[in-house]
């Protein structure tokens with residue numbers, strides 16, 4: 001084996017041995033944003049670099065992302081295929097998926113024929129190989145590292161304004177904050193007012209909660 005093929009082979013072994021901490025995976029409809037209503041495999045990564053709460057961000061994180069198990073790429077692909085054979089898209093979500101994803105995972109999912117979407121808080125740069133990027137900032141604009149997106153989405157509770165975004169996106173979305181499974185009327189009315197006053201933004205509701213699906 002020459003030196004270059006030996007390096008490639010070492011990288012392949014590294015990629016196949018690496019484990020990702022995965023919280024859960026399931027097949028469902030995307031419930032929000034511009035891709036709402038489409039069928040997707042969701043791959044939820046454990047862990048997040050933020051701890052969103054009502055006091056600091058205006059709403060509490062409603063996602064359980066601390067539990068999980070370690071899966072290799074082979075195990076991830078095999079679990080996804082066993083969950084839905086007909087799926088075209090995989091949504092990488094979390095927690096914060098950018099803390100774990102790498103080229104090996106992206107290339108493998110593409111190699112298996114999937115298109116890849118990601119839902120990120122924007123605090124880490126995302127590979128341009130990803131097919132659909134949703135940035136949903138939870139921190140001050142100067143901390144955002146991913147500066148482009150297909151869609152930019154701010155979760156807003158009553159009284160919260162829209163910052164001047166550093167992210168350039170194809171679609172700009174305002175999502176009223178839920179409290180558990182309920183959408184407080186005043187958050188909804190506040191976001192409708194924000195959109196009316198800033199017509200380049202569009203209202204995006206977490207519809208999967210009213211559809212009673214994940």
Ligand code: SF4
Pocket residue numbers: 048049050051052060061062063065094095096121138
């Ligand atoms: S960035 Fe998202 S997953 Fe992380 S704590 Fe905030 S709301 Fe939860």
